[in-house]
Amino acid sequence: MKYLLCFFFGVTSGYLLATLIDFSNDDIEKVIAVDTSLISLSDNTITQPVINISNKPIASEEAISATKQTSLITTPGSSTDELLSEKIAKLEAESLEWQLKYQRTKNKLMEVTLEKESLDGSSITDQQMVSLRDDDFAQFRRQYKGKQRDDLYEFHQQEDDLNWGYQMNVRISDFIQTHYNSDLVVLESVLCKIDSCELLVSEAQSGGWPPIMKQMRAQSWWNFTSTQSSSRFGENQKNYYYLFLSK
DSSP states (O other): OHHHHHHHHHHHHHHHHHHHHHHHHHHHHHHHHHHHHHHHHHHHHHHGGGOOTTOOOOOOHHHHHHHHHHHHHHSTTSHHHHHHHHHHHHHHHHHHHHHHHHHHHHHHHHHHHHHHHHHSOOOOOHHHHHTTOOSTTHHHHHTOOHHHHHHHHHHHHSOOOSSHHHHHHHHHHHHHHHSTTGGGEEEEEEEEETTEEEEEEEESSTTSHHHHHHHHHTSTTOOOSEEEEEEEEEETTEEEEEEEEEO
């Protein structure tokens, strides 16, 4: 009886132990399988952005940073473009400044030349200058001295010019008469010959003529290099402008 109980107890214990061992192995395999899937999923999520498809070495952080900096430099609107724009603007400003200096020097030289010419002697008398034309601008002509007087007197002795003189006459007349200030001025006369023009303008309202003259000088066909002008204000409620233009 004692041996029989020992045998039964041993069989029962062996069965229970075998069952426990099988359960532990299955659970461990399941747990391992679950953990493996989680690890695999986690790896896919983390490593996917850095997969090296081309089999080339992955750039270091320093290389990536340098690439970003290069990209910023070459991108439109970057600091390099701004520097270039600043340099261009600076060069344009310097160019404009030199042009203004050149124009001022040229104007000053012209003034000195005209002053010198006015000091030169002339054989043309005041009476001859006044008698050139009988109009309200005779006194302007009389004021010319030296070589300027000779040039103006010679201009009025020349025959009518039906080529350049006629064309320039039409251009000046049309510009003045079609200007938005045309109702403020009266074109008294415009006479052009060979390479010079005499322009006579009266102004009923002060400020009407200067904008016309300024804009006319900016026209592409305006090729005069010398402008001698005189003006008189307030007489008979009119302002008078006398201009002698030469190429």
